[in-house]
Amino acid sequence: MGNPIETWPKRERLKARKAPYWYRVLPKRFIGYRRSVFGGGTWIAKYEAHGSAPRREKVLGHESDLGSFEAAEAAAREWFQEFDVDAADTVRATVSNACMAYVDALRRQGRFKSADDAARMFARFVAGTAFGAARLAELSASLTQAWFDSLMDRAPADPERRRAARATANRKLASVRAALNHAYRTLSWVGSDRGWTPVRPHGSLVKRDNPVKQRDAAFLTKDERQRLLLCLKPDLADFCRAILLSGARPGEIAKLRVGDYSPGTGELHVPFDTKVGGRTIIVSSQMRQLVEHCAAGRPPVEPLFARADGRFWNNDAWKRPFKRAVLKAGLDSRVVPYCLRHTAITEFILAGIDSAIVAAWAGTSVRMIEQTYGHFRSETIGRLVDRVELL
DSSP, X not given: OOOTTSSHHHHXXXXXXXXXXXXXXXXXXXXXXXXOTTXXXXXXXXXXXXTTSOOEEXXXXXXXXXXXXXXXXXXXXXXXXHHHHHHHHHHTXXXXXXXXXXXXXXXXXXXXXXXXXXXXXXXXXXTTSHHHHSBGGGOOHHHHHHHHHXXXXXXXXXXXXXXXXXXXXXXXXXXHHHHHHIIIIISOOSSOOTTTTTOOOOOOSSOOOXXXXXXHHHOOOHHHHHHHHHHSOHHHHHHHHHXXXXXXXXXXXXXXXXXXXXXXXXXXXXXXXXXXXXXXXXXXXXXXXXXXXXXXXXXXXXXXXXXTTSOOOXXXXXXXXXXXXXXXXXXXXXXXXXXXXXXXXXXXXXXXXXXXXXXXXXXXXXXXXXXXXXXXXXXXXXXXXXXXXXX
């Protein structure tokens, strides 16, 4: 298509409208002409930024001031030079610049808490380091790996605390990779992601045993469950009973409020499940007794399963007391509260409850249920088929 705004006769034949007629003079750079109902028109310049960054426009002047396309083009090119300078600056952009640009992008998306958390992490572990000062165009995987390894320099020697330190380092790496990918894919500040993609997160410190042994450690027999509950303090015991009786995740049980339970219908609404966007659990008679005992005489906004001081449970609050109870009960040291959820789902499957019902109840997918608990499902089907006398 030719230039529709190059000459005065061409511009005269254009229909008057609000949207300008555009002509590209350079990549991502355009000159526009807005035809007026009163005759003549206005020259406009437009620069389209990379990715999701907003485009920029500037009114160059009326046709009476810039009478020719050539005059408007000269004014537009002068304005485009500002962005050419910005483009040169991106060549000098550093890892720290990419991190701050990523924080700004999070805020524009309304993710203020994530932006604040990322900004604090970047300020503490990236800014002021050789890695943070490195230019994106010169960033190497070895430098990124050296920075990632440095996060473990002061990690404690205790295996459990060192495992937690590795998990924390992995989260920091994930945030930095997100910032660098934003600079690469959205802002086009760098032409390749070779400087960080090869760096992999730490693996687990837990020795990988035989899968069958690991599965056995995650499942608690009825006797083991009872021993564990007897070794827990009353508030933590109620919390763990709720996980066992519902099959919910520990984090979901920890965030429940009294108002999430409906005494009339016996339903417990779980609004905090990030995977399925909330669900309703039809509680059993045992779970109903537990919930009504914990909720008795308390306002709807308070935690349903509260600590002794009335506050919500969290990982830091239950981790050490639960570990001590596990050791006191003589259980496998790998047992964690999530094992109670695994135990509950296993029992549901062994009882013959349909996988779709268990998946909806537990807040997961049927595919995940079949992958994780399919061997139990096969055993259950075999027992049910054996009950049928066909011959």
